[in-house]
Amino acid sequence: MKFLQYGIDAPYAVTHLILAGLALMGVGWAMQFVYPVAMTKIGLMITFFIVGAGWSLLYTAALMVFSSCFSKRHLAKKIIAKLQLQGNESILDIGCGSGLFMIEAAKKLSTGKAIGLDCWVKKDQLKNSPYHTLRNIDRENVYDKTALVTGDMRYLPFKDHYFDVIISNLALHNLSSSQARTKVIEEAVRIVKPGGRILFIDFQYTKEYSTELSKILMKNVHRSKLNFIVCPPVRLVSAEVQSPKI
Ligand SMILES: C[S@@+](CC[C@H](N)C(=O)[O-])C[C@H]1O[C@@H](n2cnc3c(N)ncnc32)[C@H](O)[C@@H]1O
Numbered sequence: 062m063k064f065l066q067y068g069i070d071a072p073y074a075v076t077h078l079i080l081a082g083l084a085l086m087g088v089g090w091a092m093q094f095v096y097p098v099a100m101t102k103i104g105l106m107i108t109f110f111i112v113g114a115g116w117s118l119l120y121t122a123a124l125m126v127f128s129s130c131f132s133k134r135h136l137a138k139k140i141i142a143k144l145q146l147q148g149n150e151s152i153l154d155i156g157c158g159s160g161l162f163m164i165e166a167a168k169k170l171s172t173g174k175a176i177g178l179d180c181w182v183k184k185d186q187l188k189n190s191p192y193h194t195l196r197n198i199d200r201e202n203v204y205d206k207t208a209l210v211t212g213d214m215r216y217l218p219f220k221d222h223y224f225d226v227i228i229s230n231l232a233l234h235n236l237s238s239s240q241a242r243t244k245v246i247e248e249a250v251r252i253v254k255p256g257g258r259i260l261f262i263d264f265q266y267t268k269e270y271s272t273e274l275s276k277i278l279m280k281n282v283h284r285s286k287l288n289f290i291v292c293p294p295v296r297l298v299s300a301e302v303q304s305p306k307i
Contacts, residue, residue: 064130064131065130065187065188066159066197066200067129067130067133067134067158067159067160067161067197068129068158068159068186068187068188068189068193069125069126069129069130069186069187070125070128070129070133070158070185070186070187070231071125071184071185071186072184072186072187073184074125075122075125075126078118078119078121078122078125079118079119079122081115081118082115082116082117082118082119082122083115083119084115085111085112085114085115085118086112086115086116086119088111088115089108089109089111089112089115090112092104092107092108092111093108121292124292125292125293127292128291128292132290132291132292133161133230133291134161135290136262136288136290136291136295137161137162137165137230138165140162140228140260140262140297141162141165141166141168141169144166144169144226144258144260146166146169146170146173146226147173148169148170148171148172148173149170149171149172149173150170150173150225150226151173151174151175151176151223151224151225151226152166152167152170152173152174152175152176152224152225152226152227152228153175153176153177153178153217153219153224153226153227153228153252154166154175154176154177154178154228154229154230155178155214155217155227155228155229155232155233155245155249156178156179156185156214156229156230156231156232156233156235157177157178157179157194157209158179158185158186158189158194158232159186159188159189159193159194159197160177160194160197160198160207160209161230162228162230163175163176163177163207164197164198164201164203164207166226166228167198167201167203167206167207168201168203170206173206173225174206174207174208175203175206175207175208176207176208176209176210177194177207177208177209177210178209178210178211178212178214178217179191179194179209179211179212180211180212180213180214181211182235185232185235191209191211194209195209214229214232214233214236214245214248215236215241215244215245215248216248217245217248217249217251217252219252220252221251221252222251222252222253222254222255222257223252223253223254224252224253224254224257225253225254225257225258226253226257226258226259226260227249227252227253227257227258227259227260228259228260228261228262229245229249229260229261229262229263230262230263230295231262231263231264231295232263233245233246233261233263233266233270234263234264234265234266239266239269242266242269242270242273243269243273246261246270246273246274246277247273247277250274250277250279250302253302254302255302255303256301256302257301257302258299258300258301258302259274259279259299259300259301259302260297260298260299261297261298261299262295262296262297262298263295263296263298264293264294264295264296267284267295267296267298268284270284270298271283271284271298271300274298274300275300279300279301279302279303280300280301280302280303281299281300281301282298282299282300283298283299283300284296284297284298285297285298285299
């Protein structure tokens with residue numbers, strides 16, 4: 062199914078939301094049979110609250126699925142278009158998963174290359190595997206402009222100042238400690254070229270990313286407003302590396 066091509070983010074979280082939503086709806090429905098709950102004003106209010114909470118969990122799960130299947134693609138197209146790539150860049154997608162951002166970037170390249178790095182955590186994305194990403198690469202006909210690397214984003218296996226653009230969507234927040242997230246940011250700064258760009262898109266910790274990037278003396282560090290096109294809403298943190306003075 063084409064709409065599932067890029068997987069579903071956080072499938073366990075989506076499943077938990079659906080189960081909890083259905084459980085609350087079930088409790089709300091069963092309460093009408095409990096005498097005297099159904100007969101009192103307070104009982105009806107509690108039932109209404111429980112059913113409402115159930116609906117909101119199911120609605121959030123539906124939005125998350127819709128976001129993974131449709132709106133995330135729109136976001137990726139928009140962000141990659143904004144980069145105004147020349148075609149000869151080397152690009153790294155950290156935590157590429159099924160390859161959406163890497164493939165979108167590769168479509169804009171001629172002589173350049175887009176590399177995706179991931180360690181393929183199943184709980185972070187449905188069908189997460191290099192095999193699945195390679196199928197997407199093949200489907201989108203960008204085989205000669207992409208490469209996949211299996212690795213941990215805290216230890217990026219690339220030489221210093223190698224990439225023109227580093228991008229990462231919804232990946233860094235998966236590291237639970239701020240030291241680990243800072244390590245990824247330091248690694249990204251190490252491997253980006255002078256004059257290159259770094260973009261982190263995430264729904265958590267974006268203040269931390271922009272603070273860390275500013276500390277490392279990146280230029281034009283910018284943290285966007287919340288973007289509600291996807292669920293959960295995300296911010297884009299972008300920064301440029303200072304070019305050496307001639
Ligand atoms: C929510 S998915 C997002 C995938 C992709 N960026 C996208 O937008 O579709 C998060 C990704 O981060 C990857 N990931 C989590 N921890 C990682 C780590 N320590 N090193 C590399 N990748 C990691 C997961 O395997 C998963 O593919």
